[in-house]
Amino acid sequence: MGRMSTQETNDRIALLQGTLDLLILKILVLGPCHGQGVARLIQCQSEEVFFVDHGSLYLALQRLEDKKWIRAKWGVSENNRKARFYSLTPKGREQLTEKASEWRRLARAMGLILDSDSGLQSEEA
Amino acid sequence: MFRRKRSPADFAEEIKMHLELEADELQSEGLSEEEARWKARREFGNVRAAQERFYMKGRWVNLDKLWRDLRFGLRSLRQSPGFALTAIFTLALGIGANTAVFSVMNAVLLRSLPVSNPNRLVYLRTSNPPRGTGTIDSAETFSYAVYDALRHQDRGLSPVMAYVPLSSSRVAVRYGADPEEAEGDMVSGTFFSGLGVKLLRGRGFREEDETNHAPIAVISYNYWTRRFARDPDVLGKTLFVNDVAITIVGVAAEGFEGVEGGGSTDFWIPLQNRPELNAWGNPLQDGKNYIANQTWWCLRLVGRLAPGNSRMQAVAQLQPVFQRAAYAGLGTPTEGEKPPILSLADANLSRYNQQYRNPLHMLMAMVGLVLLIALTNVVMLLMARNGVRQREFSVRQALGAGRGALLRQLLAESLILVTAGGVLAWGFAQMATRLLGRWAQIESSLAPDRTVLLFTLGVLVIAAVLFSLAPLRVAMAGGAELALKTSAATSNTDAGKSRAGNVIVALQMALCVVLLVGGGLLIRTLRNLENTSLGMQTDGLVVFGVKPNIQSIPGGVAFYVNLMNKLRALPGVESVTIMEERIGSWSSDNSDMTVDGRLPDAANGSSRTVRSNVVGPDFFRTLGVPVLAGRDFADSDTAASPPVGIINEQFANRFFPNQNPLGHSIGTEDGRYQMTVVGVVRDHKYRSIDEEPIPMAWYMYAQIPMTGAMHVEMRVRGEPLAILPSVRKAVQQMNPNLPLIRPMTQRAQYDLTISSQALFARLAGFFGFLAVVLVATGLYGTLAYRVSVRTAEIGVRMAVGAPRGQVVWMILKGSLLLTAAGVVMGVPPAILMGRALTSSLYGVKPSDGVSYLLAVMGVALVALAASAVPAARAASVDPLTALRTE
Numbered sequence A: 001m002g003r004m005s006t007q008e009t010n011d012r013i014a015l016l017q018g019t020l021d022l023l024i025l026k027i028l029v030l031g032p033c034h035g036q037g038v039a040r041l042i043q044c045q046s047e048e049v050f051f052v053d054h055g056s057l058y059l060a061l062q063r064l065e066d067k068k069w070i071r072a073k074w075g076v077s078e079n080n081r082k083a084r085f086y087s088l089t090p091k092g093r094e095q096l097t098e099k100a101s102e103w104r105r106l107a108r109a110m111g112l113i114l115d116s117d118s119g120l121q122s123e124e125a
Numbered sequence B: 001m002f003r004r005k006r007s008p009a010d011f012a013e014e015i016k017m018h019l020e021l022e023a024d025e026l027q028s029e030g031l032s033e034e035e036a037r038w039k040a041r042r043e044f045g046n047v048r049a050a051q052e053r054f055y056m057k058g059r060w061v062n063l064d065k066l067w068r069d070l071r072f073g074l075r076s077l078r079q080s081p082g083f084a085l086t087a088i089f090t091l092a093l094g095i096g097a098n099t100a101v102f103s104v105m106n107a108v109l110l111r112s113l114p115v116s117n118p119n120r121l122v123y124l125r126t127s128n129p130p131r132g133t134g135t136i137d138s139a140e141t142f143s144y145a146v147y148d149a150l151r152h153q154d155r156g157l158s159p160v161m162a163y164v165p166l167s168s169s170r171v172a173v174r175y176g177a178d179p180e181e182a183e184g185d186m187v188s189g190t191f192f193s194g195l196g197v198k199l200l201r202g203r204g205f206r207e208e209d210e211t212n213h214a215p216i217a218v219i220s221y222n223y224w225t226r227r228f229a230r231d232p233d234v235l236g237k238t239l240f241v242n243d244v245a246i247t248i249v250g251v252a253a254e255g256f257e258g259v260e261g262g263g264s265t266d267f268w269i270p271l272q273n274r275p276e277l278n279a280w281g282n283p284l285q286d287g288k289n290y291i292a293n294q295t296w297w298c299l300r301l302v303g304r305l306a307p308g309n310s311r312m313q314a315v316a317q318l319q320p321v322f323q324r325a326a327y328a329g330l331g332t333p334t335e336g337e338k339p340p341i342l343s344l345a346d347a348n349l350s351r352y353n354q355q356y357r358n359p360l361h362m363l364m365a366m367v368g369l370v371l372l373i374a375l376t377n378v379v380m381l382l383m384a385r386n387g388v389r390q391r392e393f394s395v396r397q398a399l400g401a402g403r404g405a406l407l408r409q410l411l412a413e414s415l416i417l418v419t420a421g422g423v424l425a426w427g428f429a430q431m432a433t434r435l436l437g438r439w440a441q442i443e444s445s446l447a448p449d450r451t452v453l454l455f456t457l458g459v460l461v462i463a464a465v466l467f468s469l470a471p472l473r474v475a476m477a478g479g480a481e482l483a484l485k486t487s488a489a490t491s492n493t494d495a496g497k498s499r500a501g502n503v504i505v506a507l508q509m510a511l512c513v514v515l516l517v518g519g520g521l522l523i524r525t526l527r528n529l530e531n532t533s534l535g536m537q538t539d540g541l542v543v544f545g546v547k548p549n550i551q552s553i554p555g556g557v558a559f560y561v562n563l564m565n566k567l568r569a570l571p572g573v574e575s576v577t578i579m580e581e582r583i584g585s586w587s588s589d590n591s592d593m594t595v596d597g598r599l600p601d602a603a604n605g606s607s608r609t610v611r612s613n614v615v616g617p618d619f620f621r622t623l624g625v626p627v628l629a630g631r632d633f634a635d636s637d638t639a640a641s642p643p644v645g646i647i648n649e650q651f652a653n654r655f656f657p658n659q660n661p662l663g664h665s666i667g668t669e670d671g672r673y674q675m676t677v678v679g680v681v682r683d684h685k686y687r688s689i690d691e692e693p694i695p696m697a698w699y700m701y702a703q704i705p706m707t708g709a710m711h712v713e714m715r716v717r718g719e720p721l722a723i724l725p726s727v728r729k730a731v732q733q734m735n736p737n738l739p740l741i742r743p744m745t746q747r748a749q750y751d752l753t754i755s756s757q758a759l760f761a762r763l764a765g766f767f768g769f770l771a772v773v774l775v776a777t778g779l780y781g782t783l784a785y786r787v788s789v790r791t792a793e794i795g796v797r798m799a800v801g802a803p804r805g806q807v808v809w810m811i812l813k814g815s816l817l818l819t820a821a822g823v824v825m826g827v828p829p830a831i832l833m834g835r836a837l838t839s840s841l842y843g844v845k846p847s848d849g850v851s852y853l854l855a856v857m858g859v860a861l862v863a864l865a866a867s868a869v870p871a872a873r874a875a876s877v878d879p880l881t882a883l884r885t886e
Helices: A019-028 A035-045 A054-066 A090-115 A117-124 B008-028 B033-044 B047-056 B059-079 B081-110 B144-151 B191-195 B207-211 B221-228 B311-326 B350-388 B390-398 B403-440 B450-478 B480-484 B495-531 B553-568 B619-623 B649-655 B720-734 B746-752 B755-789 B791-799 B804-840 B849-875 B879-884
Strands: A070-076 A082-088 B121-126 B157-165 B171-175 B178-182 B184-187 B199-202 B216-219 B238-241 B244-252 B267-270 B299-305 B342-346 B541-546 B573-579 B589-591 B593-595 B610-615 B627-630 B644-648 B665-668 B674-681 B696-700 B710-716 B741-745
Touching: A019 A035, A019 A054, A019 A070, A019 A082, A019 A090, A035 A054, A035 A082, A035 B008, A054 A070, A054 B008, A054 B033, A054 B047, A082 A090, A082 B008, B008 B033, B008 B047, B033 B047, B059 B081, B059 B403, B081 B350, B081 B403, B081 B450, B081 B755, B121 B311, B144 B157, B144 B299, B144 B311, B157 B191, B178 B221, B191 B299, B216 B221, B221 B244, B238 B267, B244 B267, B299 B311, B311 B342, B350 B390, B350 B403, B350 B450, B350 B495, B350 B755, B350 B804, B390 B403, B403 B450, B495 B755, B495 B804, B495 B849, B541 B720, B541 B746, B553 B573, B553 B710, B553 B720, B573 B619, B619 B710, B644 B649, B649 B674, B649 B696, B710 B720, B720 B741, B741 B746, B746 B755, B755 B791, B755 B804, B755 B849, B791 B804, B791 B879, B804 B849
Parallel strands: B184 B267, B216 B244, B610 B696, B644 B674
Antiparallel strands: A070 A082, B121 B299, B121 B342, B157 B184, B157 B299, B171 B178, B171 B238, B199 B244, B216 B267, B238 B244, B541 B710, B541 B741, B573 B610, B573 B710, B589 B610, B593 B665, B627 B674, B644 B696, B665 B674
16 A cells, blocks of 8 residues: 555566566676767567566666775766766676576575466366 | 765755756757656656755764754653663662772783883792791892992893882971971882883982982872872972982983882882891891891883893893892801892782782772673663553554664663763762772772773673663564553563563672672671670770980990880870880891790701891780780890790790790791790781791890880770870970871781781672672562552452462562572582672681571562552552453
8 A cells, every 4th residue: 555556567576576686787898988889788688577666776786886885986978978887896806607607596496386276277276 | 974075065056957957858848848747747757855864874974863863762761760860870889889999900910010111021939038037028028239339230130220229118208397208119220210110300310319319209190190289390309308408300201109019108218238228227236227238129120122132031031140140148057048039020019910910800890790791780670661652652663663772762861871870980080099099008099090991981882782672672573563552551561671670680689799799708707807706805905106316325225225114104005015026017027036045957858937026025925815825025124134035835846846846936037036035925916917937036126136116005084086186295205306207006006917818808899789789679670660560469369369368479479580590500600700709708608508598588678668658559559450450
């Protein structure tokens, strides 16, 4: 009841807690990027499935910067606007490998459980 | 997150740029400028919220919150000032008492000497002095001959340093025109360099200063402050010590006040060789001072272990040198005599250590128990208060306050209480240590230092954590749903909580029993000491010292004859006598004595030591000591008449068993003075109140070749001290420059010998009392709270016909049960406490029934008193009002 959901499209999924960090790291592995670019890329690459709350994104960027996984520098965007560019640190790179494999294990495990019919049936029986 | 790298403005800028970038992109996808800007904004969501969340991460927010919590805490404490004041004072008393006792313990037992490498420093000790010597302390003092031999070797100890006071109390020092008394030591030339004591100003001593007996002095920092107001030009000023001019050449570093704990030496001079500056202020013996008199063991020695040397090696190397030197001036050891054996002891604050270690540890334990009671008291108060506030907490939880927020608020409140209590405690401790130092006559600085501050802070932190965690349980227990319960009768009953309260109260009572038993035992010890018969009539006795400057022996006798005659003539004076050693002043002159011309056999290993004193006519009549056989000294005993002596019962029984001692002769160990026994007196207390009598002999002053200071004892009618003005006038008629030294009643002099026991007992009693007060407040608070929450229940009971007596009994029964439980739990540890106190007791057994009975009755009485008011309040509950309160 507390939060009215006003998302116009139902096929967009709000990001799971903790996944945003991983996505940011993955985007930045391609090269330095500013916040708006990161948001766009996440949305595009997930084929518009993920909906990124921009406020949360910037706080996540700040959090990663505080953890020294990424670093930031003011620069100029391709269309000549001032923007804060983020790039991956070596520590961030390590984290990406680690987090990504963690995530894959999790996804695989989830898949195993969700795809097995026997479980569902026995429960219904 | 205490270091903020980015400003909120920078963050805002980034978001602004994001919106512009997004708008650009949307525009390039075909939207109009207006539409693109609007959509970018909408996509982003709440910009302000993001900025706020960024801001919230910073440290200023935490400070903001802390500040808000503190203000809130202050406000809510101000709403219950009774609670706040009780809690703060309880804390201040508990922590203050602990800080005070700890700082005394720290100063006396823990603080190490302010010298370099104190662990390589050792005191020299001897098993016993050789026969035929006089000593100050049979284990701790040495002859000059021994010192001289030891310092001239440099293998075991390097260097060996001697130090010896210029007076057994204080020495006369004049600076400018103002005479005063100060504590001064004569020391080796290597004293400052060997100890590694730094000089704040000027220089220390050199070895040639000792050889030349240079008339120079180093003063202590405290003396410099007290006497010279830290005058930077103090060097080169002249002090007159016993009228000898001494030039100040240095000021010692702050904190150095001698090599013994609790000491407060004001100045040091190199070892001197002149009659006015003899060791301990003694008159010359046969014209010899401490250097010439090889059989006077009067110097204290301290040494530094030579590099690479262990204590055992040092002893092994020094032992032969020591044993040879010990017999200088004595010849060979007598047959069968045990040779003295040198040993080395840790140079930490030894004398005070022995005297105060046990009492201080006991006091620390007691005061720790008091603290425990105080802390649990405050915890109970907090729990009771927060119990009442449970609905407030529930409402706040229901409104969305998290556990964290509640915890922060409780933390803030306890922080306020603990800070206020701590500040008050520190001030209280400062005052208490000053008082303690004065009462215990510990002259070195007891002021709390950094160690003490850390100790106190530690206690405060523990208190703060305890105070915020304990009540949190209660605060959270209610949960949000409690706000929905509307009846006070149902919302405040929690059996588990009151059970925890009961356990705490019973434990407090147990601790209280322990403290009361300890205090009771010690106070009964003090009563016993105070009521111990001295074996004399002290009422009406007044004593003072005089120190005339007379060179010839007949001149000295004439002075005292004249003085006694003058004093006897004063109105109100019954009798007057004199003595060399003031009785009841802890000191005594001990030696072996010959009986009928030879050293007596000491029956089965008992000691041959005899105490002696040199006294004047009418000595025993004046003191009121019964003469059992023979006579007292009289004016007619003079240098011309046959020498006479008087002995006590112990002497008679040990050395003249089954004979009449009258007419036998006794003499000094070297056989130079022989006296005929003319009287036997009853045993009485000589040095102190708690001593056991030992054999003792008295000589007549007029027959012993001595001059110098004596103490005058007067028996007067009426108030003893009232005679002093006329005495002063009489003395000044003889010599206008002669002051009365430490005039006081003889009783007061004896009481000084139990001052440390008295202090110990009073403090223990005070802590017991404090415990009682704290337990009473705690119990009262708990019961009052319970009655207040049970008002509705009591109302119902009364409405259905319970008589008032039954209601009162219900409350009283609870506290009596708690008392019984507390007593049962308290007695075993009290027995342990009693056992630990054994060595401090006098005339009381550790299992003294009266003390236990009084302690138990005390606790029961307190419990009843504390329950009386709440019980009365319960009885006066009006059923109708009680039920209507909702």
